[in-house]
Amino acid sequence: MGLFGGRKTVHVDSDVLVIGGGMAGCGATYESRFWGRDKKVVVVEKANIERSGAVAQGLYAINCYMGMQWDENKPEDHVRYARNDLMGLVREDLGYDIARHVDATVHMFEEWGLPIMKDPKTGRYMREGKWQIMIHGESYKPIVAEAARKAATKVYNRIMVTHLLMDKKKENRIAGAVGFNVRTGEFYVFRAKAVIVAAGGASHIYKPRSVGEGMGRTWYAPWSSASAYALPILVGAKMTQMENRIVLTRFKDGYGPVGAYFLHLKTYTENAYGNEYESTWYENTKAMVGDYVDRQPVPTCLRNHAFLEEMKAGRGPIRMVTKEAFQDPHKETVGWENFLGMTVGQAVVWAAQNIDPKEINPELTTSEPYVMGSHATCSGAWASGPEDYAPDEYQWGYNRMMTVDGLFGAGDTIGGTAHKFSSGSFAEGRIAGKAAIKYIDDLGKDTPEVSQDEYQKLQKTVFQPLENYSVGRNEIVAGTVSPSYLLPLHGLQRLEKIMDEYVGGISAHYITNEPLLTRGLELLEMLKEDLHHLGAEDLHQLQRAWELQHRVLASESVTHHTMFRKETRWPGYYYRGDHMKLDDTDWHCFTLSQYNREANEWTMEKAPVYHIVD
Numbered sequence: 001m002g003l004f005g006g007r008k009t010v011h012v013d014s015d016v017l018v019i020g021g022g023m024a025g026c027g028a029t030y031e032s033r034f035w036g037r038d039k040k041v042v043v044v045e046k047a048n049i050e051r052s053g054a055v056a057q058g059l060y061a062i063n064c065y066m067g068m069q070w071d072e073n074k075p076e077d078h079v080r081y082a083r084n085d086l087m088g089l090v091r092e093d094l095g096y097d098i099a100r101h102v103d104a105t106v107h108m109f110e111e112w113g114l115p116i117m118k119d120p121k122t123g124r125y126m127r128e129g130k131w132q133i134m135i136h137g138e139s140y141k142p143i144v145a146e147a148a149r150k151a152a153t154k155v156y157n158r159i160m161v162t163h164l165l166m167d168k169k170k171e172n173r174i175a176g177a178v179g180f181n182v183r184t185g186e187f188y189v190f191r192a193k194a195v196i197v198a199a200g201g202a203s204h205i206y207k208p209r210s211v212g213e214g215m216g217r218t219w220y221a222p223w224s225s226a227s228a229y230a231l232p233i234l235v236g237a238k239m240t241q242m243e244n245r246i247v248l249t250r251f252k253d254g255y256g257p258v259g260a261y262f263l264h265l266k267t268y269t270e271n272a273y274g275n276e277y278e279s280t281w282y283e284n285t286k287a288m289v290g291d292y293v294d295r296q297p298v299p300t301c302l303r304n305h306a307f308l309e310e311m312k313a314g315r316g317p318i319r320m321v322t323k324e325a326f327q328d329p330h331k332e333t334v335g336w337e338n339f340l341g342m343t344v345g346q347a348v349v350w351a352a353q354n355i356d357p358k359e360i361n362p363e364l365t366t367s368e369p370y371v372m373g374s375h376a377t378c379s380g381a382w383a384s385g386p387e388d389y390a391p392d393e394y395q396w397g398y399n400r401m402m403t404v405d406g407l408f409g410a411g412d413t414i415g416g417t418a419h420k421f422s423s424g425s426f427a428e429g430r431i432a433g434k435a436a437i438k439y440i441d442d443l444g445k446d447t448p449e450v451s452q453d454e455y456q457k458l459q460k461t462v463f464q465p466l467e468n469y470s471v472g473r474n475e476i477v478a479g480t481v482s483p484s485y486l487l488p489l490h491g492l493q494r495l496e497k498i499m500d501e502y503v504g505g506i507s508a509h510y511i512t513n514e515p516l517l518t519r520g521l522e523l524l525e526m527l528k529e530d531l532h533h534l535g536a537e538d539l540h541q542l543q544r545a546w547e548l549q550h551r552v553l554a555s556e557s558v559t560h561h562t563m564f565r566k567e568t569r570w571p572g573y574y575y576r577g578d579h580m581k582l583d584d585t586d587w588h589c590f591t592l593s594q595y596n597r598e599a600n601e602w603t604m605e606k607a608p609v610y611h612i613v614d
């Protein structure tokens with residue numbers, strides 16, 4: 001029995017297969033059960049849904065709540081807000097669909113035991129900002145996970161999904177997925193009638209600010225490894241807005257959140273000399289993006305832009321003025337608790353660096369770019385919209401179905417819908433779950449079939465890094481360097497360097513251009529060739545190997561999209577040095593890509609942006 005012969009294969013049959021048990025995956029599971037009482041709903045998660053995904057550590061605020069019961073906001077208001085923040089380009093049909101359902105989702109969270117802070121005078125949820133409500137959210141994820149666990153037929157924890165499976169009878173139709181148990185090494189073949197991908201966003205595709213032993217400290221969850229994009233990309237699903245990576249202004253070194261500071265504590269920023277600086281860059285920004293700079297609130301990327309320009313002008317560091325607010329004991333408590341609920345590391349950094357925000361105004365910095373679809377950015381899969389609201393061109397089947405039949409998505413996975421956050425991701429999961437059940441009911445007896453030949457080949461591919469390591473391990477020449485294999489960490493560092501230097505990362509001041517992108521693509525291609533020689537010492541490293549594979553494919557997509565959009569639409573997120581202005585005449589559109597696995601080719605196209613809300 002060799003490496004492959006002795007490995008157990010576990011077959012799992014399901015109606016709905018949910019990949020990733022984070023916020024969107026839990027929502028999808030809950031709603032699939034609601035509409036599909038008799039259906040087999042299976043969740044597969046690479047960690048443990050109890051504490052997995054970007055909400056693992058907890059949150060201090062729910063960032064997407066309309067407050068329709070108190071007439072605070074309407075769904076249309078949220079569409080206008082997201083459209084403005086994303087410089088005009090959002091899928092208004094999808095955004096509206098989430099906004100009209102998100103309040104009901106938050107009310108369920110409260111019913112399930114999530115403590116939401118209330119204004120004692122009005123009884124309303126306490127607002128941090130126009131869209132945010134404050135929670136005691138340390139246990140947010142376990143509360144949500146409990147609902148999903150009760151709804152699911154079975155949750156398979158500790159299984160990383162590496163590939164989707166296609167139907168052997170019908171072209172472009174999904175039939176399941178494969179993966180491996182990261183603890184036991186068993187190979188899993190999941191057969192499904194519909195698959196919902198809810199596998200989070202992508203960190204660590206760009207070189208992070210934190211290096212060496214601190215490398216794991218990034219703003220977005222370090223375990224968000226781009227599976228949400230790579231899995232659909234590999235089976236030919238179209239992606240949209242992958243160039244729309246996000247850069248965050250955060251407290252330096254700990255990436256601590258600033259939202260509650262700005263919105264609730266009413267703190268503000270200044271340069272090293274104590275001066276306000278955003279107005280200094282008004283004319284410069286206006287020359288690049290026109291009237292978008294006059295919109296309220298000022299789009300997130302443009303605020304980053306002023307920050308970056310001020311730093312380049314030599315007047316950094318930029319600081320958050322906390323000294324005034326922290327004189328108020330209540331605000332001081334809120335300031336610290338804000339970290340304890342979701343980013344304890346920031347409090348530890350301040351303690352370690354002798355920073356008491358009552359005495360010293362802490363430094364801010366801009367993060368490396370991340371790719372995701374649920375925050376102030378909208379990279380992800382191109383999905384069909386709601387029947388009652390989406391224009392014809394955005395509708396080819398079931399709500400949140402991608403361009404592959406039976407393949408659905410939610411949360412960070414789906415593109416074009418910024419500002420959904422934790423609550424909107426769960427709500428979108430519910431939307432996808434409901435649609436997936438309808439799709440299955442409509443299938444009737446015409447059910448998909450997986451090909452044994454396909455999954456057996458994939459089994460060999462999936463475990464190949466273990467084989468590479470065991471064959472080549474005696475050739476190590478310098479501790480961990482081998483002439484015959486590449487370790488996942490080395491591959492990751494190579495990827496991050498390419499993306500950083502060629503595709504607009506921190507060391508290039510987020511600037512790129514066509515020659516840089518062209519070279520970046522060549523280097524990514526060379527990296528892809530070497531990935532056949534990844535070596536994994538154990539199952540943990542095997543997981544790292546597949547996370548790297550997913551990150552590389554998503555990075556390639558980002559690079560193609562960045563090359564295609566010949567303008568600078570979001571200064572402060574990235575710049576096309578050869579097209580430094582926003583160009584609404586040619587680029588007020590979505591960018592779409594499709595990967596052909598057999599030919600290893602990408603095709604790019606434009607899709608129209610429909611403004612449905614006035």
Ligand SMILES: Cc1cc2nc3c(=O)[nH]c(=O)nc-3n(C[C@H](O)[C@H](O)[C@H](O)COP(=O)(O)OP(=O)(O)OC[C@H]3O[C@@H](n4cnc5c(N)ncnc54)[C@H](O)[C@@H]3O)c2cc1C
Nearest residue numbers: 020022023024046052053054063161199200411412421422
């Ligand atoms: C630092 C930070 C602060 C935030 N602050 C707020 C806030 O204050 N308020 C707010 O409302 N929102 C906030 N958000 C946003 C919110 O966390 C996300 O919008 C939400 O978690 C996205 O949901 P998702 O299901 O798409 O991804 P996730 O919740 O990240 O879930 C993805 C899941 O997929 C699993 N997975 C990944 N790959 C695989 C694979 N190959 N196989 C199997 N499983 C896989 C992961 O382990 C994970 O469980 C914040 C996010 C971050 C990172």
